[in-house]
Amino acid sequence: MNNAAIFSMPVAVVAAVRRRTRATEFVAIAVAAAIVAVLQCPCGAAAQDSVSVAATDGYFDVSRIDADTWAISEPQYWQKNNSFVIKGQIRTILFDTGSGTRDIRHMAGNVTRKPTTAMPSHVHYDHIGSIGSFDQVAMVDLPVNRERTADNRYTPSLSMSLWPFSSSFMVTEWWKPGEKIDIGGRVLEAVSIPGHSPDSIAVIDRARGYAFVGDFLYAGELYTFLPGADLTAYLESTKRLLADYPEVKLLLCGHGKPTMPREALVALQEALSAILEQRAAPERVWRLGGLIKKYPGQGFSILAW
Numbered sequence: 607m608n609n610a611a612i613f614s615m616p617v618a619v620v621a622a623v624r625r626r627t628r629a630t631e632f633v634a635i636a637v638a639a640a641i642v643a644v645l646q647c648p649c650g651a652a653a654q655d656s657v658s659v660a661a662t663d664g665y666f667d668v669s670r671i672d673a674d675t676w677a678i679s680e681p682q683y684w685q686k687n688n689s690f691v692i693k694g695q696i697r698t699i700l701f702d703t704g705s706g707t708r709d710i711r712h713m714a715g716n717v718t719r720k721p722t723t724a725m726p727s728h729v730h731y732d733h734i735g736s737i738g739s740f741d742q743v744a745m746v747d748l749p750v751n752r753e754r755t756a757d758n759r760y761t762p763s764l765s766m767s768l769w770p771f772s773s774s775f776m777v778t779e780w781w782k783p784g785e786k787i788d789i790g791g792r793v794l795e796a797v798s799i800p801g802h803s804p805d806s807i808a809v810i811d812r813a814r815g816y817a818f819v820g821d822f823l824y825a826g827e828l829y830t831f832l833p834g835a836d837l838t839a840y841l842e843s844t845k846r847l848l849a850d851y852p853e854v855k856l857l858l859c860g861h862g863k864p865t866m867p868r869e870a871l872v873a874l875q876e877a878l879s880a881i882l883e884q885r886a887a888p889e890r891v892w893r894l895g896g897l898i899k900k901y902p903g904q905g906f907s908i909l910a911w
């Protein structure tokens with residue numbers, strides 16, 4: 607609201623607006639303080655293998671994976687996205703920035719006061735919704751990303767983002783595949799895992815046994831029928847994850863339930879092999895206006911042409 611508008615309003619109305627603004631601010635501050643208190647309270651600690659909601663602002667739910675790792679979920683959004691706060695002693699990586707239905711930055715700021723770098727698991731529109739709210743953005747140095755980048759500004763194509771209105775964003779950091787990135791007492795590395803999309807990546811925390819996998823695997827319908835999806839690449843990526851990262855015990859997933867065990871990767875390898883070897887029996891379902899094959903998996907299913 608600008609000053610001219612305020613001066614043109616009757617004094618009583620202005621006073622009422624100001625009273626309401628103060629009340630709104632007070633409520634917002636109280637909610638933020640409560641969220642911070644819950645997040646920092648050791649009594650809120652959950653067991654390593656369970657994920658329960660520790661705090662909510664009414665839209666985003668925050669769940670504790672461990673003392674330095676949090677899921678920020680959007681249970682009201684139709685795709686039920688999960689983004690992940692990966693805290694180090696120096697800085698934080700926010701793996702995915704949500705659907706953009708609401709700006710995730712304020713909630714990430716409640717979870718960590720460290721400088722935060724956003725990093726997309728891939729650039730489908732529902733994972734880069736609030737990426738423009740972050741000054742620091744990291745991407746993996748892959749040809750598929752570089753070819754859409756000029757002067758460090760990444761511009762998603764329609765076939766990459768699947769949404770005609772996705773904005774471009776600045777990339778401030780490029781991670782080489784397999785490069786060890788120390789965020790302060792915590793070393794991460796990124797790996798290319800094409801399959802769901804050509805630009806899909808996982809971030810691995812070997813010491814904690816975590817793989818943040820975005821849409822590569824979650825407990826729901828896995829999309830392999832969208833532009834850029836590739837079943838053969840999907841299987842190769844799955845085999846590589848299993849072979850190169852024996853430490854990984856927990857998968858942090860982009861939709862639905864935030865975690866799955868390593869065994870789900872083994873089941874994915876079997877399910878993809880069965881499709882490619884034409885051993886799997888699909889049912890036909892309508893999805894996004896097309897008649898798609900739906901293959902069963904253990905704890906998930908795979909949608910393909």
Ligand SMILES: [Zn+2]
Pocket residue numbers: 685730732733821860861
């Ligand atoms: Zn997604």
